[in-house]
Amino acid sequence: MSIKKTRYTRETPVGFLERAGVNYYRRLAESVDSKSPDSVEDESLQFLSILITDYAAIIAFFIGVGSSIPAVVLEWQYAEKMDFYHYIALQIGIGLLFLLVELVLLYWLGLKTVHSVACLTRHHQADDESLLPGDDTVANLLARAALELPDPVIRYLGIDPLKYISRSRLLVIGALYKLKVILSSLVVKFLLTRMAGKLGLRASFSWVAIPITGIWDAIVIYRVVKEARLRLFGYRLAHYIIEDVVTPEFAASLSSKAKEGAVRAIATMMVLTQNHHPNMLMLLFKISDHFAVQDHNGYDDWQVFLDLLDEVSIDERYFLLDLLSIAAIFDGRLSPLEKRLLPEAFGNLNAIYMERIQSLKKCLVSGHIHAAKALCQLNYRPESALSA
Numbered sequence: 001m002s003i004k005k006t007r008y009t010r011e012t013p014v015g016f017l018e019r020a021g022v023n024y025y026r027r028l029a030e031s032v033d034s035k036s037p038d039s040v041e042d043e044s045l046q047f048l049s050i051l052i053t054d055y056a057a058i059i060a061f062f063i064g065v066g067s068s069i070p071a072v073v074l075e076w077q078y079a080e081k082m083d084f085y086h087y088i089a090l091q092i093g094i095g096l097l098f099l100l101v102e103l104v105l106l107y108w109l110g111l112k113t114v115h116s117v118a119c120l121t122r123h124h125q126a127d128d129e130s131l132l133p134g135d136d137t138v139a140n141l142l143a144r145a146a147l148e149l150p151d152p153v154i155r156y157l158g159i160d161p162l163k164y165i166s167r168s169r170l171l172v173i174g175a176l177y178k179l180k181v182i183l184s185s186l187v188v189k190f191l192l193t194r195m196a197g198k199l200g201l202r203a204s205f206s207w208v209a210i211p212i213t214g215i216w217d218a219i220v221i222y223r224v225v226k227e228a229r230l231r232l233f234g235y236r237l238a239h240y241i242i243e244d245v246v247t248p249e250f251a252a253s254l255s256s257k258a259k260e261g262a263v264r265a266i267a268t269m270m271v272l273t274q275n276h277h278p279n280m281l282m283l284l285f286k287i288s289d290h291f292a293v294q295d296h297n298g299y300d301d302w303q304v305f306l307d308l309l310d311e312v313s314i315d316e317r318y319f320l321l322d323l324l325s326i327a328a329i330f331d332g333r334l335s336p337l338e339k340r341l342l343p344e345a346f347g348n349l350n351a352i353y354m355e356r357i358q359s360l361k362k363c364l365v366s367g368h369i370h371a372a373k374a375l376c377q378l379n380y381r382p383e384s385a386l387s388a
Contacts, residue, residue: 008133008285012152014140021111021143028115029139046367049117053225056113057218060106064217067102068210071095076207106217110146113221114228118142121232121369132278132285138235141278145228148220151276157263157288159300161270161280226365230332233364234279237330237376242286245378251291258316259291261308265320267299269327272338277331287323306344321346322378325353329361 014022071094078087118138136152144151251259266284273280298304309317324345328338334357343350356375363372 009155010136010152011155015149017107017147018140018143018149021107021147021149022137022139024108024111025115025139025143025146028112041370045120045369048120049225049229049367052113052116052120053222056109056221056225059109060217060221061214063102063105063109064214065210067098067105068213070098072207072210102217106220107147109221110148110224111143113225114142114146117225117229118232121236132282136278136281141231141235142228145231146224148224151278154276154281156281156285157267157293157299159267159270159284161274161276161300229367230364231278233367233369233372234330234332235282236369237364237372238279238282238286240373241283241326241376241378242290245376246287246290250378254291254319255312255316257308257312258319260293261305261312261316261320262291262323263288263293264299264301264305264308265324266327268302268305269324269330269338271300272302272328272341273331273333273335274337275331279330279332280327283327283330302341309345319378321349321353325357326360326376326378329357329364332361332364334361 071091074091074094078090082090143149254262263284266280266287270276270280270284309320312320324342328334328342342354346353360372360375363369363375
């Protein structure tokens, strides 16, 4: 194991759900032909991924419908006939039972769908190379997306993506994340039931709850697959940037300051994004390993990065701004902190780079992987910048 890998520490161990998801994902991978399919063009990739997502959403809808029917039938048939306490106990028992069935089926559907999308991007094999050390394999990244599990806290190069988030807010976010699968469904049903009760529609609403639950489950699966697609495309882009863009010859032409700036560009965006998104980690780990940067704290200091931009050549400055714009949107979104601080780095080129960021975002979330690669060139001077 290299020195780099010993500095990469996962603080939270792999939990039961993630381990079970990874095992099932790998069984799916072993059942697929080991030959990788040919590269899929952007339009075909987008069409097929949308088709897979829509198909999964329809199945999720019927899972939600089926899991809601028993409780509604029980209420309709026995609410006025049974002893109140017996009825409540039976309703709770049936509700919990079918909630468990609903969650298990949704987890199964999420993993199946995520693996189907992975087949499109040629990252569906059980032994697929990982861009991160330890337990963060492709299977782990996708299993967490499929099961809506939080990404683990990672310590690497002294970077703390959560440094601007208060401890109390972290505790609230963590608690809500653990409960959101159950609470999101129950809260929606409760609020709608209360609204219907005030309107005198409670009896009829019990049947309306069936399609509402189905729609909610379809939305959950759609969100799961969207995040999985983002992770897969981020994986491919990170691999492309390291293997095809930052070649050994390219790296040799950079000064030590530019190499340090490259790590700082990604590290500061991780902090401004305020999460441990695996796309950002993959890019950071491979770039820092590729450039063999020195291991010390402070890589996530935004002001130090701004000062460094004035210490490199004009060509290297453009290289760092290119990489900064890619890192900013590599998780598929711009945080309020990024929107506020990025203009400080881009200066009078802010409009140009923000347009590039938005274009890359559209490519990432829509599945135009080849178009995204074209926007991930680090060729010092973008043509648009030259004409500015």
